[in-house]
Amino acid sequence: MKVAMIGWEFPPFIAGGLGVHSLELTAGLARSGVDIDFYMPRMETGEDQPQPGSHHDHVEINEVAAAPAESPYAGTGGSQTSEGAGYGDDFNQAVDRYNDRVVDAFDAHDADLLHCHDWITVPGALEIRRRTGLPLVFTVHSTEYDRSAGLDPQHWIETIERRGVHEAERVIAVSEYTKQLVEDRYDADPDTVVAIHNGVDLARWDQPPEPRTEQTAGTVLFLSRLVRQKGPLFFLEAAERVLEQAPQARFVVTGKGSMLRECLEHTIDRGIADRVHFTGFVPEEELAEVYQASDVYVLPSVSEPFGITVLEAMASGVPTIVSKTSGVGEALDHVLTVDFWDTDELADLILGVLDHEPLRSEMRTRGGEEVRQFSWDDTCRETLSVYEDLLQETPTVEVTAR
Amino acid sequence: MTSICLYFQVHQPRRLRRIQSFKPPTEPDYWDAEENERILDRAAEKCYLPANETIRDLIHETDGRFKVAFSLSGVFLDQARRHRPDVLASFRELARTGNVEFLAETYYHSLAGLWDEGTEFEAQVRRHGEAIEREFGHEPTVFRNTELIYDDRIADQVDGLGYEAILTEGSDRLLGWRSPNHLYEPQSEGNDLSVLLKNYQLSDDVAFRFSTPGWSEQPLTADKFTAWLDETPGETINLFMDYETFGEHQWPQTGIFDFLEALPRHVDERSGLSFASPSELVDELDPVGTIEAPQAVSWADQERDVSAWLHNKMQQECFAELQRLEPLVHAVGDRDLMQAWRLLQTSDHLYYCSTKGYGDQEIHEYFSPYDSPYVAYINFMNALGDLKEKARRRLREQGETEIEATAPAQAPLPG
Known part of the structure; x- marks a missing residue:
């Protein structure tokens, strides 16, 4: 089987779950004997940048220029939302150009099907489908609703997502939560939408905990982009509440995003700046240490299609509190869940975890066991099933000349 | 017959x-x-x-x-x-x-x-x-x-x-x-x-x-x-x-x-x-x-022992803390506090904190008013902690020397 895959992120150029997913999915599929041509934008930021594909030889990477001297990864680390400061039209243009160039650069190479990831790749994918007759699988990693936190979703993006959902032969959603969203907001045909969970690379996170010093007692971690979708202000409001009861607690905010300044100012206004430490963007290789140094991880997202970081935290032995409007939460017993807006409840849960070693111990142990259910092998296997299912239905196509 | x-x-x-x-x-x-x-x-x-x-x-x-x-x-x-x-x-x-x-x-x-x-x-x-x-x-x-x-x-x-x-x-x-x-x-x-x-x-x-x-x-x-x-x-x-x-x-x-x-x-x-x-x-x-029953039996869960209420550390902590408060509650002699302490002893509260695996866990969840055993624990310990705080305050008001429970107060923050 050969799959032509159109993506947007691939390590080391990643901003979030999409890149990790792309790596793990392609690696797993390749192990199952699937050939993959992977299309992605070319990173234009400098001469010494590592090349994708140089680390990953299981997949044929085709880099497609997104735009001359314009990198879709500039600024907020590849934000997929047009909320990115200074993006606006530049970002939209970069997306348009990428899609045009993918279509031009596309070479079917005996591909049996197309697989595209998120709305950014949909226009190009649909055009390629039209030209080649290849069936299309569209993975929805997030929707505009998620990314806009329900406020002001951009209609033109929603239109693209709706088209993708309706015209693709199959839609993969990263959770039941996302599947439901896609069915509710885009009237997707439930029979064509499959929920397949992301996995986690356990070996990477399962390390012995770092020895603690006095200063690191009671550390609460926020590790997400600083954008409205991820609920950073809810985190900070809860932090303030927690600090009233536990002034020695410490809050770590990692990540970059358009709300960084707002968050910083918030901590200053509320007089908690000395207890909230903004680390900026943490490179991949240092993430494990960040988790290990934490006593509780909080994902207070307004709407989170999956939430791989939750699995990473659990695999690192960190008790975790997750928003109820998240995909990953639906499958987990050994986390605490909370309504993102209920900052009092979030504060009380944080205090509960910080105050009680028996609770931390139990969540650590049970969470560590539970997270083993999430394997990329399963994700790949289930994705392969979708491919096989689809190919059984679809008559063999003559790939028309471009 | x-x-x-x-x-x-x-x-x-x-x-x-x-x-x-x-x-x-x-x-x-x-x-x-x-x-x-x-x-x-x-x-x-x-x-x-x-x-x-x-x-x-x-x-x-x-x-x-x-x-x-x-x-x-x-x-x-x-x-x-x-x-x-x-x-x-x-x-x-x-x-x-x-x-x-x-x-x-x-x-x-x-x-x-x-x-x-x-x-x-x-x-x-x-x-x-x-x-x-x-x-x-x-x-x-x-x-x-x-x-x-x-x-x-x-x-x-x-x-x-x-x-x-x-x-x-x-x-x-x-x-x-x-x-x-x-x-x-x-x-x-x-x-x-x-x-x-x-x-x-x-x-x-x-x-x-x-x-x-x-x-x-x-x-x-x-x-x-x-x-x-x-x-x-x-x-x-x-x-x-x-x-x-x-x-x-x-x-x-x-x-x-x-x-x-x-x-x-x-x-x-x-x-x-x-x-x-x-x-x-x-x-x-x-x-x-x-x-002979050197170890307790019960009619609960597959094990028919006391693990339904005491198998994990959270439950054990609740159980221990309830006992630790006995001298304090008696010293204060307040009926409402005594009643509250006793109502917190009802076995169900510990039952809700169970984290056993499949089978028994479903039965525990059926009876539990909580979404999760972890919230059950936090909530219970908050109530118990408040009771302890009120008891201590009453004791101070009564001018008594504080009777220290047999263990230190809430566990210190990790570190």
Whole structure:
């Protein structure tokens, strides 16, 4: 089987779950004997940048220029939302150009099907489908609703997502939560939408905990982009509440995003700046240490299609509190869940975890066991099933000349 | 002649409302009154009232050959008295038939029997005995501990309190190859108790498997069940279960009420079977052997031990902290605080914190008002922490030297 895959992120150029997913999915599929041509934008930021594909030889990477001297990864680390400061039209243009160039650069190479990831790749994918007759699988990693936190979703993006959902032969959603969203907001045909969970690379996170010093007692971690979708202000409001009861607690905010300044100012206004430490963007290789140094991880997202970081935290032995409007939460017993807006409840849960070693111990142990259910092998296997299912239905196509 | 001894547990905990640690209530009023009333109403309509009526009718129809035993926890009595006096009236009516026996237990349906020290167990048992006497006119002579928890020490304590008999689970650990269908006695010298052991196979056929899809014996008719009873060797078949089996755990559409209604008639038809109350068994039968229970048994979960309430560290911490507060609560001498501390001892609170795996976990979740055992723990510890704080403050106001509980205050932050 050969799959032509159109993506947007691939390590080391990643901003979030999409890149990790792309790596793990392609690696797993390749192990199952699937050939993959992977299309992605070319990173234009400098001469010494590592090349994708140089680390990953299981997949044929085709880099497609997104735009001359314009990198879709500039600024907020590849934000997929047009909320990115200074993006606006530049970002939209970069997306348009990428899609045009993918279509031009596309070479079917005996591909049996197309697989595209998120709305950014949909226009190009649909055009390629039209030209080649290849069936299309569209993975929805997030929707505009998620990314806009329900406020002001951009209609033109929603239109693209709706088209993708309706015209693709199959839609993969990263959770039941996302599947439901896609069915509710885009009237997707439930029979064509499959929920397949992301996995986690356990070996990477399962390390012995770092020895603690006095200063690191009671550390609460926020590790997400600083954008409205991820609920950073809810985190900070809860932090303030927690600090009233536990002034020695410490809050770590990692990540970059358009709300960084707002968050910083918030901590200053509320007089908690000395207890909230903004680390900026943490490179991949240092993430494990960040988790290990934490006593509780909080994902207070307004709407989170999956939430791989939750699995990473659990695999690192960190008790975790997750928003109820998240995909990953639906499958987990050994986390605490909370309504993102209920900052009092979030504060009380944080205090509960910080105050009680028996609770931390139990969540650590049970969470560590539970997270083993999430394997990329399963994700790949289930994705392969979708491919096989689809190919059984679809008559063999003559790939028309471009 | 084989006796059939039916015993039903009646209990409702005082469930907690959500207590956040930074919003302490002004009074130690930790209870979700609305939810507790709603659940009591539901249990009353679906179980207590219709089942009591059925039993009353059966007693009349059989001219008193049908007999049952109940235990009503003090926590249930309080709530019924306040919110559903009609349910209590219905139990009193049953008491008046003379065919219904009421058993003793700890007033607060607590795990105080497992405490190493202190007088709490005795205090709760006495209080319960008095309450039953006030309510139904006679003092209980037969005892059952919370969730049938039993070990050698509990047996000795209960004997010391003057009871004639105690009920517990006919667990394989206690019996080995022996049958639960006889009376036994505790192994310790001078302990005069008779021990009645639940026949778990036959009891669970009714209480659990009755409507389990795919069970090979479905439908379990009274006719078939009585035939099994008749074929069962032994002197007594002890069928012990939660009263809510009738109408709540097993819904009416399963036929559970029809089963109950038909049972006495089928038993009557068989000359080798008759109903007996626990006291009658104690009078009529002699123990055939001794049982040893260095480790506690119970009727809960697959293990039938105390792991349902104490298997994980969170539960163990709750259990330990409750005990640690005993000297403080007594020193303060405040009735409301004492009452709150005792209501927090109800075993259900620890049950909700269980994190066992599949099978038992589903049953725990069915009963739990919480989304997760972790929230159950945080909420419970917030309530207990608030109680401790209030007790300490009262003590300071009283000008007493602070009595330090036997362990330090809340665990320090990690690090």
